[in-house]
């Protein structure tokens with residue numbers, strides 16, 4: 394097992410990465426809790442809930458199973474989970490366990506952040522994407538007008554990542570998770586990026602997968618330690634997200650996976666970076682890799698003005714300009730502000746190509 398420590402303003406926590414960790418949760422909990430509520434979704438419950446329940450034989454355990462999918466990051470589901478917590482008598486000495494991907498992690502983390510003004514929770518990620526979402530304490534639900542609009546920064550007590558679980562993911566979910574690894578590579582390290590580009594998602598060997606997950610987590614953990622509340626370098630973790638989030642909201646949550654939307658957002662951000670800095674970036678290499686790995690290469694017709702309106706309500710926006718994370722080169726991200734008019738031209742041309750592709 395590998396351990397990565399994260400220091401936050403409220404408390405430090407450990408990310409434990411290894412195989413079969415889901416069978417030993419009790420052993421890694423640092424304290425005894427009055428009760429535990431495991432929140433998971435309808436797919437993950439069938440695969441891993443029993444293992445986790447059995448590993449907590451000495452605790453009083455309740456479970457809540459939400460419908461799988463992005464639409465569960467909703468105010469209604471949030472309220473239902475609070476009802477469940479109250480009905481089961483959870484108190485300030487109770488623990489919430491988020492067992493699943495980023496949807497469960499973001500939602501359950503936000504329930505933990507708000508139940509009785511905040512109780513402990515741990516992340517037990519089961520998707521590749523959740524190497525990112527389980528670390529850093531961003532917890533949230535969506536609003537029809539924007540992604541993750543209702544949330545908080547609320548770090549978990551621990552992240553227990555049993556990497557064996559990702560072997561049951563569908564190809565679409567592997568793709569989605571790898572988009573965030575590509576993001577972490579692009580903002581940090583050319584060797585990491587090239588190692589991903591050299592791999593095929595269909596033939597990924599376990600050792601390489603674990604190495605990518607560990608590298609991605611290291612990148613994320615170090616950024617979060619430096620800037621937990623996103624006033625500076627944490628914005629770089631949003632590379633590809635300004636457009637990606639707008640696409641998710643415009644298409645309707647869950648129509649495209651988070652990672653696929655972010656992958657499209659990264660292509661846009663790379664093209665914009667090339668033009669803005671007059672540099673060559675691996676836009677073609679990434680486009681070919683995405684094609685080889687069956688990422689969506691086209692988009693339904695979307696109105697650029699509607700997308701821009703969503704981008705203008707992004708959390709990074711502080712005035713009437715839209716901050717975009719760009720790359721000067723791999724590992725050298727910067728935030729650059731654009732007017733809506735400047736972005737409209739770029740976006741219209743990008744979307745034109747995506748619709749035709």
Ligand SMILES: NC(=O)c1ccc[n+]([C@@H]2O[C@H](COP(=O)([O-])OP(=O)(O)OC[C@H]3O[C@@H](n4cnc5c(N)ncnc54)[C@H](O)[C@@H]3O)[C@@H](O)[C@H]2O)c1
Pocket residue numbers: 434435436437440461462463466493494495496497499519520521522523525526527528529530531532541558559560561562563566569570573650651652
């Ligand atoms: N908080 C953050 O820092 C952060 C970072 C990145 C993404 N996110 C959020 O994460 C969400 C996306 O997370 P996700 O991609 O994990 O989606 P998800 O949680 O919806 O999981 C994807 C699908 O895979 C299924 N699944 C989960 N684990 C499985 C397993 N081991 N085997 C088989 N199926 C499994 C789920 O039931 C679901 O159908 C988005 O809402 C995004 O905004 C948050």
Ligand SMILES: O=C(O)C(=O)C[C@@H](O)[C@H](O)[C@H](O)COP(=O)(O)O
Pocket residue numbers: 525529531540541573623627628630631634708
């Ligand atoms: O941890 C971060 O910071 C990120 O930006 C990670 C992103 O991958 C993630 O999708 C996050 O939820 C986006 O946050 P938001 O503040 O743009 O909603």
Ligand SMILES: [Zn+2]
Pocket residue numbers: 573634651655
């Ligand atoms: Zn993301």
